[in-house]
Amino acid sequence: MCQEYSRPLVRRVLTDLLDGLRREIQAGLVAHDSLRKAVTSIDTVLESHLRERLEPSLRKVINATGVIIFTNAGRAPIAAEIGRRAADIASHYSNLEFNLAKGERGHRDHHLESRLKRLLDCQAATVCNNAAAALLLILNTQAHGKQVIVSRGELIEIGGSFRLPEIMRKSGAILQEVGTTNKTKVSDYRDAISDQTALILRVHPSNYRIIGFTHRPRLGELVEVSRETGIPLVHDLGSGLLFPSDLPWLKDEPTAQGSLASGSDLVCFSGDKLLGGPQAGIIVGRKSMVEAIRKNPLMRACRVDKMTSAALDLTLAEYEKNSFQRSLPIWMMLSADEQTIQERAQNLKAQLLEAGYVADLAPGSSVTGGGSAPGEEIPTWLLQIQAPRHSAASLEAALRLSSPPVLARIEHDKVIVDLRTVFPEEDSLLLTALREIAHS
Numbered sequence: 428m429c430q431e432y433s434r435p436l437v438r439r440v441l442t443d444l445l446d447g448l449r450r451e452i453q454a455g456l457v458a459h460d461s462l463r464k465a466v467t468s469i470d471t472v473l474e475s476h477l478r479e480r481l482e483p484s485l486r487k488v489i490n491a492t493g494v495i496i497f498t499n500a501g502r503a504p505i506a507a508e509i510g511r512r513a514a515d516i517a518s519h520y521s522n523l524e525f526n527l528a529k530g531e532r533g534h535r536d537h538h539l540e541s542r543l544k545r546l547l548d549c550q551a552a553t554v555c556n557n558a559a560a561a562l563l564l565i566l567n568t569q570a571h572g573k574q575v576i577v578s579r580g581e582l583i584e585i586g587g588s589f590r591l592p593e594i595m596r597k598s599g600a601i602l603q604e605v606g607t608t609n610k611t612k613v614s615d616y617r618d619a620i621s622d623q624t625a626l627i628l629r630v631h632p633s634n635y636r637i638i639g640f641t642h643r644p645r646l647g648e649l650v651e652v653s654r655e656t657g658i659p660l661v662h663d664l665g666s667g668l669l670f671p672s673d674l675p676w677l678k679d680e681p682t683a684q685g686s687l688a689s690g691s692d693l694v695c696f697s698g699d700k701l702l703g704g705p706q707a708g709i710i711v712g713r714k715s716m717v718e719a720i721r722k723n724p725l726m727r728a729c730r731v732d733k734m735t736s737a738a739l740d741l742t743l744a745e746y747e748k749n750s751f752q753r754s755l756p757i758w759m760m761l762s763a764d765e766q767t768i769q770e771r772a773q774n775l776k777a778q779l780l781e782a783g784y785v786a787d788l789a790p791g792s793s794v795t796g797g798g799s800a801p802g803e804e805i806p807t808w809l810l811q812i813q814a815p816r817h818s819a820a821s822l823e824a825a826l827r828l829s830s831p832p833v834l835a836r837i838e839h840d841k842v843i844v845d846l847r848t849v850f851p852e853e854d855s856l857l858l859t860a861l862r863e864i865a866h867s
């Protein structure tokens with residue numbers, strides 16, 4: 428066993444196993460006749476514990492929640508073909524920082540910058556680890572020790588400890604809040620500007636919506652203030668929709684193209700939200716500002732890996748080809764039509780009834796999630812499942828513990844499955860998981 432698994436690992440696992448057994452014996456939990464069995468089966472138990480220990484911790488799951496950009500489940504899945512090609516680049520040497528035409532050192536940003544410049548018609552672009560890093564870099568480069576004006580209605584927290592005032596503090600910039608939670612006027616920005624002001628920051632309130640007695644200046648009005656005063660305008664777009672979309676649930680979502688065209692000096696967004704690529708923070712806009720960011724030593728600490736560069740390059744190429752709606756999983760899910768989902772759900776329902784479940788189909792809604800299109804709902808069909816011998820909670824848990832694990836939600840004592848976020852080729856795996864649970 429030591430040849431197969433390494434001596435220290437075997438020793439550690441065996442020690443844990445024996446300690447556990449000793450504790451159980453001391454607590455009187457092991458009867459005399461089962462003690463013999465426990466001792467003689469140590470070999471097999473050890474082997475299975477070792478195998479378990481070496482299983483990869485990160486695994487594929489089936490997302491049946493209907494939340495398309497599901498942060499806890501890894502946000503946007505990368506297109507399978509893009510993943511394969513990125514892995515191929517990463518498992519060989521590449522021209523990551525090599526200019527093949529000139530035979531000299533290149534910059535890893537170059538691959539992505541030229542594509543982003545063509546796509547968004549901007550002067551410059553750079554890419555870092557994620558959008559939080561992008562914002563940190565922008566603030567630290569452009570506003571260290573100086574003030575940044577932000578509306579009180581935009582001081583957001585996004586899951587996973589991204590809080591704007593805290594990022595601001597860490598960057599060394601000084602937060603200058605203006606307006607109120609529900610109403611901020613363009614004059615509030617104008618009045619706050621002093622010789623200490625470095626930036627005006629506009630933040631997309633990406634995961635909530637303020638309704639009722641509210642006001643927020645149009646981006647164009649902030650551009651005017653920026654032009655009059657010479658204070659650059661930075662737009663944290665978050666979700667990263669590049670261009671306007673025909674999909675009704677994305678009608679209010681701001682776009683990178685639109686923000687640049689309106690006159691934002693810098694725009695930053697995530698790579699793994701609506702863009703549908705790998706985790707990354709993308710900064711586009713004015714050349715002098717992007718170049719200053721690139722020279723910031725913090726950039727070196729937030730740079731992206733070759734696998735990310737390759738996957739992002741290929742993802743952006745799908746936009747250049749205008750094939751992204753057909754090839755990027757996020758976009759296939761966002762645009763999947765209700766009827767196809769209904770047919771798949773019908774099919775699954777029939778087989779679940781055969782397997783002894785109670786199953787129904789009802790109209791419902793999916794959400795884009797991940798800090799985009801807050802409040803928008805995407806019409807879908809939901810499978811409502813009840814098991815004869817399981818409560819909803821225990822069925823949900825059994826699904827979570829199957830292989831592959833299935834994530835579903837519970838509503839009114841039923842397990843709800845939304846096939847919008849399930850890849851069509853996973854339908855059969857989902858059925859197998861449910862059949863196995865029915866027989867257990």
Ligand SMILES: *Cc1c(COP(=O)(O)O)cnc(C)c1O
Pocket residue numbers: 557558559560585589630631632633663664665666696697698707708797798799
């Ligand atoms: C999601 C989001 C971020 C953080 O993006 P990460 O890529 O997760 O770091 C920042 N700002 C806004 C407005 C967002 O929606």
